[in-house]
Amino acid sequence: MPYSLLLFDYDGTLCDTRRAIKHAMRRTFEIMGYPPPDEALMDEAVGRGLLLTEMLLWLHPPGTPPLPAVWVDTYRAIYNTESEALVTLFPGAEQVLMAASANGRELVVISNKGLPLLENSLSRFGLRHYFSLILGDTPDRQLPLKPDPAMFTQAIQPRFPAISLSATLMIGDTTPDLLFARNCGIASCWASYGFGEEDDNLPLRPTYCINTLPDLLPLLA
Known part of the structure; x- marks a missing residue:
């Protein structure tokens, strides 16, 4: 059926951030005085959709002291200053967003990534104007992140009260x-x-299941 409200994940769905994440992770470990994480472990951490703190703990060498907050701060600083330039759009991203917008669909990005970074990245690619709402992590975040449904029930549904659950689709990887x-x-x-x-x-x-972003187009007809 056609859907009126499309919720897009960012990492691995709209944007290919794997190189960016791995670069920031290697540089974080280097700055903190540790050898870089194993490539296969980094790929697994990215594939599981782990939160940043979970990813750092996953890759942190066993038997070492608990991670201080400076690890998260270091990673984010590196990602913002070095890694963002490595992010690319998946093929067909703008085509799909343009078609969805032209057909009157409401578009939302919901991600566990930091909100300022999401805003900057989508603006850099010229995609920000397609989205009615962008939801991500913030320092003063009040709602839990995915997979908790709170962002949907407390932030998205009140914004689009006329759109039913059956007319809403989540796209993610x-x-x-x-x-x-x-x-x-x-x-x-x-x-x-x-x-x-x-x-x-x-x-x-x-x-x-879609193998490319343009595979979404029949659902927008």
Whole structure:
């Protein structure tokens, strides 16, 4: 069925941030005096859709002291100043957003990434104007991040009260995205071209699976 409200994940769905994340992670470990994380472990951490603190703990050498907050601050500073330039759009991103907007769809980005970074990145790619709402992490965040449904029930639904659950679709590439959709009671679309692994995501039975972003176009007709 056609959907009136499309919720897009950012990392691994609209934008390819793998190089950017791994660069910032390697540089963070270097600055903190540790050897760079194993490439395969970094790929696994990205594919699981871990939060930044979870990712740092995942990659932190076992037996070392607990991570101080400076690790998170260092990573974010490096990402903002060095890694953002490494981010690229997935093919067809603007085509899909343009078609959705032209067909009167409401578009939202909902991500566990920092909100200022999301705003800057989408503006850099000339995509910001397509979105009615952008939701991400902030220092004074009051609502839990995906897969908790609070951002949907308390931030998105009040913004679009006339749009039903059945007319809402979440598009994402990792398990937090699909679990978020399930927790919200809305349809889900797994972006298989992104970072998530098939073995982790297909068992969650997404409503749709796409191999490229333009595969969404029939749902916008």
